[in-house]
Amino acid sequence: MTTRAGHSRHRRPGRPREEATEQAITLAARQVLADRGVARMSMEHVAARAGVAKSTLYRRWPSKVELAVHAVAAVFDEIEVGDHGSLAADMRAGVDEAARLLRDPSTGGAYAALLAESARDPEGVGVAVRGSLSTRLHALVATSVERAIGRGEITPEMVDVDLLADVVVGSVMHRALATGVPDEAFVDGLIELLADVAYARLSRAARNAGT
Amino acid sequence: MTTRAGHSRHRRPGRPREEATEQAITLAARQVLADRGVARMSMEHVAARAGVAKSTLYRRWPSKVELAVHAVAAVFDEIEVGDHGSLAADMRAGVDEAARLLRDPSTGGAYAALLAESARDPEGVGVAVRGSLSTRLHALVATSVERAIGRGEITPEMVDVDLLADVVVGSVMHRALATGVPDEAFVDGLIELLADVAYARLSRAARNAGT
Amino acid sequence: MTTRAGHSRHRRPGRPREEATEQAITLAARQVLADRGVARMSMEHVAARAGVAKSTLYRRWPSKVELAVHAVAAVFDEIEVGDHGSLAADMRAGVDEAARLLRDPSTGGAYAALLAESARDPEGVGVAVRGSLSTRLHALVATSVERAIGRGEITPEMVDVDLLADVVVGSVMHRALATGVPDEAFVDGLIELLADVAYARLSRAARNAGT
Amino acid sequence: MTTRAGHSRHRRPGRPREEATEQAITLAARQVLADRGVARMSMEHVAARAGVAKSTLYRRWPSKVELAVHAVAAVFDEIEVGDHGSLAADMRAGVDEAARLLRDPSTGGAYAALLAESARDPEGVGVAVRGSLSTRLHALVATSVERAIGRGEITPEMVDVDLLADVVVGSVMHRALATGVPDEAFVDGLIELLADVAYARLSRAARNAGT
DNA sequence: CACTAATCGAGACGGTACGTCTTGTCTTAGA
DNA sequence: TCTAAGACAAGACGTACCGTCTCGATTAGTG
Numbered sequence A, B, C, D: 001m002t003t004r005a006g007h008s009r010h011r012r013p014g015r016p017r018e019e020a021t022e023q024a025i026t027l028a029a030r031q032v033l034a035d036r037g038v039a040r041m042s043m044e045h046v047a048a049r050a051g052v053a054k055s056t057l058y059r060r061w062p063s064k065v066e067l068a069v070h071a072v073a074a075v076f077d078e079i080e081v082g083d084h085g086s087l088a089a090d091m092r093a094g095v096d097e098a099a100r101l102l103r104d105p106s107t108g109g110a111y112a113a114l115l116a117e118s119a120r121d122p123e124g125v126g127v128a129v130r131g132s133l134s135t136r137l138h139a140l141v142a143t144s145v146e147r148a149i150g151r152g153e154i155t156p157e158m159v160d161v162d163l164l165a166d167v168v169v170g171s172v173m174h175r176a177l178a179t180g181v182p183d184e185a186f187v188d189g190l191i192e193l194l195a196d197v198a199y200a201r202l203s204r205a206a207r208n209a210g211t
Numbered sequence E: 001c002a003c004t005a006a007t008c009g010a011g012a013c014g015g016t017a018c019g020t021c022t023t024g025t026c027t028t029a030g031a
Numbered sequence F: 001t002c003t004a005a006g007a008c009a010a011g012a013c014g015t016a017c018c019g020t021c022t023c024g025a026t027t028a029g030t031g
Helices: A019-040 A043-050 A054-060 A064-076 A087-103 A105-120 A122-151 A161-179 A184-210 B019-040 B043-050 B054-060 B064-076 B087-103 B105-120 B122-151 B161-179 B184-210 C019-040 C043-050 C054-060 C064-076 C087-103 C105-120 C122-151 C161-179 C184-210 D019-040 D043-050 D054-060 D064-076 D087-103 D105-120 D122-151 D161-179 D184-210
Strands: none
Touching: A019 A043, A019 A054, A019 A064, A019 A105, A019 B105, A043 A054, A043 A064, A064 A105, A064 A122, A087 A105, A087 A122, A087 A161, A087 A184, A105 A122, A105 A161, A105 B019, A105 B105, A105 B161, A122 A161, A122 B161, A161 A184, A161 B105, A161 B122, A161 B161, A161 B184, A184 B161, A184 B184, B019 B043, B019 B054, B019 B064, B019 B105, B043 B054, B043 B064, B064 B105, B064 B122, B087 B105, B087 B122, B087 B161, B087 B184, B105 B122, B105 B161, B122 B161, B161 B184, C019 C043, C019 C054, C019 C064, C019 C105, C019 D105, C043 C054, C043 C064, C064 C105, C064 C122, C087 C105, C087 C122, C087 C161, C087 C184, C105 C122, C105 C161, C105 D019, C105 D105, C105 D161, C122 C161, C122 D161, C161 C184, C161 D105, C161 D122, C161 D161, C161 D184, C184 D161, C184 D184, D019 D043, D019 D054, D019 D064, D019 D105, D043 D054, D043 D064, D064 D105, D064 D122, D087 D105, D087 D122, D087 D161, D087 D184, D105 D122, D105 D161, D122 D161, D161 D184
16 A cells, blocks of 8 residues: 555655655654553644644554554564574573563553554454564564574474463563563573473473483 | 451441442443453443443542453452362463453453553552452462462472463463464463473472482 | 421421521531632532531522522621611612622622523522512612602602612622623712602602692 | 734635534524523533534633623624614613513523623633623613714713613613513613603703803 | 430432543645 | 645543432430
């Protein structure tokens, strides 16, 4: 639908969209999101902060939630997944990063709010959330796992990436929002838990191989 | 449960609250919650459905969110934690129950929405959510763990109940809302993961004892 | 209906009404009336200010408006109609008094508000207002006129007391509320107007007598 | 009348207001006013009757009272002040018209209620009432008086238009609301009273001229 | 002295309206 | 065609009152 320039040399008729506008809106949305949370983020506020008319927002995103998804996705895009040399180190870095992100109430709250909207409208918002947000997080986990497989630390059978992603993100999110700040002790505990799983599977694999 | 001001024989002055009203409202709130989700649950609707004036709602709960917390807590109160004979069986029953509950978009969505509100207002809603909802879930996990300790299956040092609760509830919730329905395969995977943790810790304990 | 003691020696059964209560309420009502006007005078406020339960108010007056009528009537009862020696002097004193009273927004506004309610409910409030308030004002004018007749300054045929009362009270009220403060110039002008009427009628009477 | 920002060709930005809306609201307001009086006129009702959202009402009038002022002013605007040939005839017509208008409880009551509100909020409502309603009535009286001066029936020194307006409107209003219906006898009496004033002043002027 | 009958304070209750806020759509002028 | 500005219908929010009601506690007179 959106003919995001680039490959298409055919310009659409009429006045072209202001380049700066989309970024200004996204930035404004993230700020309002941080200030007031998803529920209290209003299109009116975002438009005012971006110095843009409300209709411009609706021309680009069909609803408030979609804009919120877009704005949160922009936050998630900043996550770096460097190679830290070992599965253990990668895992710690990943969990730390997740904790850092979700500890911020504006990001954690926004993510939870969008998950909630997902539940209400699985086909509309749900698809957008899954497509834009959850797959991003999933990809981060997958990258680490694949790297570990590449290094020979584990085998593909040992890990269900989907499950692992849900466990890591879900645990951290629940800790951040429902129980308390995910402090270092919590991160350590979660890492240890995952390490124990790896240990159990590796030792079982070794035993099986030994047989 | 509420020991109204110490002496339970001293009634509060004024006309006593209608017994039936609170239940009618809670029921209506749960229905509206299921029908339309937290965001679209309106006090107006709840009042109408309960056959009660809006002011009666506000006399009992300071805001929509607090009523929603109460209504969701009522759902959580129905969870049964029976003794299934072994930690493994208890765990499976617990995870199954969590999956059953959160799979329902109205419950899962409501829970996520309330967590999101928690992030926006940690002192008000946050306290209510933690006090009413999260501690309930925590208690369920704690019960199973204590039973396992009683049976001698594990020792207290082997498990951080707080962490375990976040892992179970968080993973299931994230699966339910962000990734897809938490089907039997997912539940199996999660159980296996937890079992592997137990295996690792038990074998390590055995090794230490052996030394 | 109300067996206001005195002639009836039979007391009503049950606990008698607190003597002080009625006065406390009336006073509180007048204060709230002065503070916030009739429209914003609330039974809740009056009760609180009088240190009395709302039901006590309703036990004595059937509605807010009736209580307001009672409270304003209490103000009107304080009006003194002394004999100033001549019709002119009595008239000036009367108009001055009316101006003094209605100039106070709380009294003037209350009176107007009650007249407005009269229009909405002529049989209920209207009767109360006419019975308690308007007749009081009418009586004041009548007293002055009768005194003037007694002194031989005018004859009964020369003046329609009803009309005169409406003219004096109505003019002053309208000036106070709609046009501006009824200052000395206004009072002078009104007196002069009435004096001219008297002049015209006296001179006509003299001419007729001369014929 | 409203010279929107000087240049009348420069339109205000944004979607222009629906022409029909203001009239529909005014009409609905007058109907509700007539049905239920100012106190019971509700924005909700007016909006529903006008087929308009409540926010549209509040976009144009800051509060219920301001809309009521507007609606009553619309009634007053229908008053015709024709030339009836003589001061006496004009006066009779004017008083008749005032009596006709204020005899209707919905108009009389509304006017009184707005005067009452004026007393409560002299700067807000008061200014609106004086500006919209009282000056209208004043203008009607002024027109008749000026015509009489033009005809040479009276001289400007003989009449204080402000005072006269208060006397006519105030007397009629008080009669209508506080005392009883302003019937023909009342109107006759008031006219006669005014005529006597004119007689007194004319004869005094003649005497002075004769000196 | 118990009984009856009303009062009192307190506050719950069903209603109703307030004025505010937001959503998503629309309608204009101008770029 | 896009943009800014803002009108519009819809509808929920949380607050404030109204007038009624239901309590327990009080306070007389009557049997």
